[in-house]
Amino acid sequence: MKTISIVNLKGGVGKTVTAVNLAAILATEYGARVLLIDADHQGNASKFYRIPAEPGSLADLFEGMAACYTDLIQHTIYRGLDVIPADMSLAALDLDGSLPDDVHGRPPRERALRALTDLRDAVIEDDAYDYIIIDCPPAFSLASISAIAASTDIVIPLKPGGFEIDGMAELTRQVESVRRVSPSVRIAGVLLTMWYNDPDIIGVEDWLRKNSGQRVFNSHIRLSRPVDKSVLGGEPICQWSPTSGAARDYRAWVREYLGGVDDGETA
Secondary structure, three states: OEEEEEOOOOOOOOHHHHHHHHHHHHHHHOOOOEEEEEOOOOOHHHHHOOOOOOOOOHHHHHHOOOOOHHHOOEEOOOOOEEEEOOOOHHHHOOOOOOOOOOOOOOOHHHHHHHHHHHHHHHHHHHOOOOEEEEEOOOOOOHHHHHHHHHOOEEEEEEOOOHHHHHHHHHHHHHHHHHHOOOOOOEEEEEEEEEEOOOHHHHHHHHHHHHHOOOOEEEEEEEOOHHHHHHHHHOOOHHHHOOOOHHHHHHHHHHHHHOOOOOOOOOO
16 A cells, blocks of 8 residues: 655645545546545645545544544545545644643654554555545644655655745755654655746756756646636546646656656646
8 A cells, every 4th residue: 555645845836736636536547445634734635525624634633532544534426535634723733742642651742743654554454545645734744744754655746946946855855854763755756737838947847857866757737727627616637627738647647656658648
């Protein structure tokens, strides 16, 4: 089973759009069993799939109030795709010591850091899903550290730009710090989003491939109006506009990520 965290310290780079579309493609086009975990207190992945944070949310797991991950799972309209939602209570958690220890005597911070690793291990034991996808917050918070530590793969969506490149460099340093305690974590690659055919954009892409030290996927996600419309409609781009450039790009990227041949649909 793969646990994939979609991570970027900057907002507005297509992080949640990538998470919800990756989950949908794996479930609807590959027949995989997918658990999408919304670890961002903004709850945008949950809202996209019309999943309320009641009766429980990811915050309950971090607080030690959920007895089992299955208590938090909600089903989407897509077969094989389930969600654990998040809301602002995730940001409001007091993880500095005022919460009580859990039933195992672990203090709150340690419990939070291990929360998603424990969930992952339980999912593996139950053989419940083929993929866990975690939409991380745009900050190096306890939720994102917990997600990275539980992951096999980190995918970094990146809008080509100077500030975004600086942010990626900091993120890779932080991931390396987590790898000291979770050495199996790897950065699977950088996915360029909001891409368009412009000499400056192409120059940034070339620079990243030569200098970032990370794999940059051959596939990129074009800047596309149907993506915004699909978000408003709460429907994955491959269902909302199957022949749009972004839909074809996301399919090509998933094939590449899973080890298939990049068929050159991106341009």
